Amino acid sequence: MKREILSFPNAPGILAAASVVGKHESEGPLGALFDLHDSTDRFGKETWEQSESEMQRISFNLALTKANLREEELNCIFAGDLMNQCTASAYGLLDFDLPYFGLYGACSTAAEGLILASSMISTGLYDKASVTASSHNCTAERQFRSPIEYGGQRTPTSQWTVTGAATFLLSAGGGDAYLTQALPGRAVDYGITDLSNMGAAMAPAAIDTLTRFFRESGMTPSRFDLILTGDLGFEGYSIVLELMKKEGYDLSENYTDCGLLIYDRTVQDVHAGGSGCGCSAVVIASYLTDLFRKGEIRDVLFLGTGALMSPLTVRQGLSIPGIAHLVRITKERMF
Amino acid sequence: MKREILSFPNAPGILAAASVVGKHESEGPLGALFDLHDSTDRFGKETWEQSESEMQRISFNLALTKANLREEELNCIFAGDLMNQCTASAYGLLDFDLPYFGLYGACSTAAEGLILASSMISTGLYDKASVTASSHNCTAERQFRSPIEYGGQRTPTSQWTVTGAATFLLSAGGGDAYLTQALPGRAVDYGITDLSNMGAAMAPAAIDTLTRFFRESGMTPSRFDLILTGDLGFEGYSIVLELMKKEGYDLSENYTDCGLLIYDRTVQDVHAGGSGCGCSAVVIASYLTDLFRKGEIRDVLFLGTGALMSPLTVRQGLSIPGIAHLVRITKERMF
Secondary structure, eight states: OOOOOEEOTTOOEEEEEEEEEOHHHHTSTTGGGSSEEOTTSOTTOSSHHHHHHHHHHHHHHHHHHHHTOOGGGOOEEEEEESSGGGHHHHHHTTTSOSBEEEBOBTBTHHHHHHHHHHHHHHTTSOSEEEEEEEEOHHHHHHHHSOOGGGOOOOOTTOOEEOOEEEEEEEETTOOSSEEEEEEOOBOBOOOOOOTTOHHHHHHHHHHHHHHHHHHHHOOOGGGOSEEEESSOHHHHHHHHHHHHHHTTOOOTTTEEEHHHHSSOTTTSOOTTOEESHHHHHHHIIIIIHHHHHTTSOSEEEEEEEEEOOOHHHHHTTOOOOEEEEEEEEESSOOO | OOOOOEEOTTOOEEEEEEEEEEHHHHTSTTGGGSSEEETTSOTTOSSHHHHHHHHHHHHHHHHHHHHTOOGGGOOEEEEEESSGGGHHHHHHTTTSOSBEEEBOBTBTHHHHHHHHHHHHHHTTSOSEEEEEEEEOHHHHHHHHSOOGGGOOOOOTTOOEEOOEEEEEEEETTOOSSEEEEEEOOBOBOOOOOOTTOHHHHHHHHHHHHHHHHHHHHOOOGGGOSEEEESSOHHHHHHHHHHHHHHTTOOOTTTEEEHHHHSSOTTTSOOTTOEESHHHHHHHIIIIIHHHHHTTSOSEEEEEEEEEOOOHHHHHTTOOOOEEEEEEEEESSOOO
8 A cells, every 4th residue: 555644753843823713703612712803804904805814914923922933933834715816825924024835725725734834844844834724704705606795595505604814833843732644635526516515525535535544544533532624514524424434434423523613503503514714724723722732632633624616617517626634633742 | 044945855856847838839939849739729628727727637647658657656746826726726637646735826836836845755755746837828818817809908018828737747766857955935025016017026026035045055146057037027037137136146147037938029929928837837847857858957046936916906906926936956966
């Protein structure tokens, strides 16, 4: 079997992580864990796009402050978002005079960035790097579906794009938890064409990555304190649970999804749950790092999930490929 | 001074590179060097977007064939393009069951991918990886400016988006030339707001990266057989030449731009020259690797240049940040 899992020899630590969210997210179950929220969702800016950039900028500064680092102590920035040409990142982090690697992994961007930054730090090329990802409900809705002012009815399988940005500072010197292993995802297309059912489009990619990880590593799901997908929502979560069982892997004890954690679906009217680059980014940067800091978890699989379509490819009749990048986060270094 | 240049300890070789272009490019000065062209620019597809994806797919297969490699011998794919949500790459390379890292570096994407792939190969995380980038005149014009059917008049500073895709296969085992050093670019914004003057928007970034490289390395321009920017065109090229001289670096002997090489500006009506992700990608994959193979050059600086805006940010009145990722390519390994 071909070796596909990356095992980081000198695993980078999460030195600090900061999360910035909008009103809806601050009112959800994780509200108290986020570092900053703006109840207008505007962050002082004139356009939603600039609001999203501003969230990135604030999350970056908050992370630096938490780590007591100066900008120039970082070697580089990895960043991405969902906006056309990834401008939330390019403009949001423009103030910082650091080498900039722009990423596009759709909603898997935080995980993609964590993998690439870990690769460069664990091998000694860099000492410290940041990873930033964001989404904004109002930028995503008007770009991918229709402007929120239009008030279009949402289907039961649709998800609510999270307004949020998070920055992770990774360091060769260690931190609250370590990025120990990774398995980059492959693009997987099962023929889903419904822009309002991203969970179903992304679930096969999560299953592909998870089964590859368990097969190659020989580990089983029960070994982990938590297995967490990025933004499959209730639809995708249910598909993963059911189909992984058919593959022989029982996830019923310790599997959940960031899109289910961030909102209370019974009262927040988010339908199938949260989505967007910001969804997994802010949940990992708050809830998950918090659990690690308190010592309540020690070994976690996080799968950043993404749907690699554009509104144009969907209008042209193409189906929606998904991708899922896996990162294994542990309390201690393992290799 | 902070160390910013990446020196790859076991530099990856360019095992193979393949270039696929459209009619206009095949009629230019480098026409005979490209591996494949389609004189309809359609590549057998119904939409321009799918034509661009198809170019990526063909370039990937051509590169594998040249290297006599099977797909499964690669560890991963790095790819990107200019289309919204980078779908030329996601759909173009969907056939290949390989871990996929999506990039957005605007027209600097090929260089960004070469840096990241080199980082992972030179440190032993991976053995072989591919880098693919593309642009298509008809997808870019209708997305960034107006559909070509509209026949809008072009200003003298505007550039012609190259129809082209290229794939590079990098290997720890060596190749025709080596990716020896790199200096990732920073986003630099000098306040340019003209969508038809990308050269001026990107030139300050090229100057920033070049001066940082010469300062940190202590090397001078005359050391290199060639210094090559990605797609500054005549405007950006002239700015770089003039302002680098003011900084004390004389580039007059050995500096040119892929956007100037790919077309004959005297007869091809391309105004300031070529641009787009495909521009530098196909020139490096054909002209430059050819010169290395023939032993005519031994030490080259390539700067992938990109403009990090979107049509929306320009309409919202924001200026256009540029970025320039530097890669030093040498005939032999140096470290």
